[in-house]
Amino acid sequence: MESTSREEFIRDISPGGRYSSIAIIWRRFASVNITGRLDAELAPLWPKTLKAICHTGAGYDHIDIAPLTECGIQVSNITDAVVPGTADTNLYLMLGALRNFSFCERVVRNGGWIDQIPLAHDPRGKVLGILGMGGIGRAVRDRAIPLNFDKIVYYNRSRLSPELEKGAEYVSDLDKLYEISDVVNINCPLNKETHHLIDATALAKMKKGVVIVNTARGAIIDEQALVDALETGHVRSVGLDVFEHEPRPHPKLLTNENVVIVPHAGTHAVESRTDMEMAALENVISFIKTGKLITPVPEQRGLF
Numbered sequence: 001m002e003s004t005s006r007e008e009f010i011r012d013i014s015p016g017g018r019y020s021s022i023a024i025i026w027r028r029f030a031s032v033n034i035t036g037r038l039d040a041e042l043a044p045l046w047p048k049t050l051k052a053i054c055h056t057g058a059g060y061d062h063i064d065i066a067p068l069t070e071c072g073i074q075v076s077n078i079t080d081a082v083v084p085g086t087a088d089t090n091l092y093l094m095l096g097a098l099r100n101f102s103f104c105e106r107v108v109r110n111g112g113w114i115d116q117i118p119l120a121h122d123p124r125g126k127v128l129g130i131l132g133m134g135g136i137g138r139a140v141r142d143r144a145i146p147l148n149f150d151k152i153v154y155y156n157r158s159r160l161s162p163e164l165e166k167g168a169e170y171v172s173d174l175d176k177l178y179e180i181s182d183v184v185n186i187n188c189p190l191n192k193e194t195h196h197l198i199d200a201t202a203l204a205k206m207k208k209g210v211v212i213v214n215t216a217r218g219a220i221i222d223e224q225a226l227v228d229a230l231e232t233g234h235v236r237s238v239g240l241d242v243f244e245h246e247p248r249p250h251p252k253l254l255t256n257e258n259v260v261i262v263p264h265a266g267t268h269a270v271e272s273r274t275d276m277e278m279a280a281l282e283n284v285i286s287f288i289k290t291g292k293l294i295t296p297v298p299e300q301r302g303l304f
């Protein structure tokens with residue numbers, strides 16, 4: 001795409017514009033910085049020729065599905081291809097947050113040594129609470145099993161089959177997960193229900209000294225409330241790949257020594273990107289051949 005701003009993109013898709021007769025859009029997460037949200041404002045402006053949008057990512061919180069469905073435009077995301085990279089990143093952040101590895105790195109780079117670093121914690125004997133047990137949540141669970149947590153519990157919209165649970169215990173009440181978990185690990189999608197799900201009230205229900213890990217979407221956590229809870233020590237440490245206002249994490253997250261941080265890098269690896277682009281392209285090819293997408297977003301399953 002050559003548009004450089006939302007205004008230009010709108011001109012480009014309007015009659016006479018360079019994309020005025022497109023049939024399929026293949027898009028990446030980063031394009032949201034140019035086009036802005038694919039929302040209701042764009043609904044009357046989409047070319048009549050546009051039939052499908054294939055997104056190269058799992059999270060599609062920047063695409064409003066309802067107005068696209070009304071225009072008869074099919075939307076796909078990708079699921080499996082993001083799982084290994086995101087879960088690997090999650091494991092790094094979880095261990096890093098438990099063991100204070102980011103602070104260790106800062107100390108040693110500044111000429112210091114281990115005597116300047118308070119003792120951290122091992123995962124063994126702790127309770128890991130996974131919020132959201134889709135593909136990524138389950139891959140996080142798999143990576144956590146060898147770490148000898150005392151228990152792995154999960155909260156999900158519905159309980160999984162025993163084969164999918166693989167020993168993780170279902171809690172039907174989210175407050176219960178907050179109450180018993182030493183590590184709260186976030187793996188649910190961002191939508192109206194999960195926006196600021198982890199706010200000051202939710203944080204207050206968690207154990208004192210809880211460790212929080214988020215590789216899902218930043219806005220699931222109220223970032224200011226998280227900063228406040230880190231400052232009081234109620235939250236002991238966090239591992240974050242995603243932020244409420246990317247690319248600008250809250251400045252206090254950057255300076256707090258109990259924060260392990262990476263810049264939305266979950267799938268920033270050759271292998272992940274290759275698999276993701278292939279999966280999105282397979283949707284494009286399927287649409288051209290059959291008029292159907294392979295992995296339509298859940299809201300559109302069975303509709304087209």
Ligand SMILES: O=CC(=O)O
Nearest residue numbers: 056057058059082
């Ligand atoms: O953040 C990455 C994705 O949604 O695939």
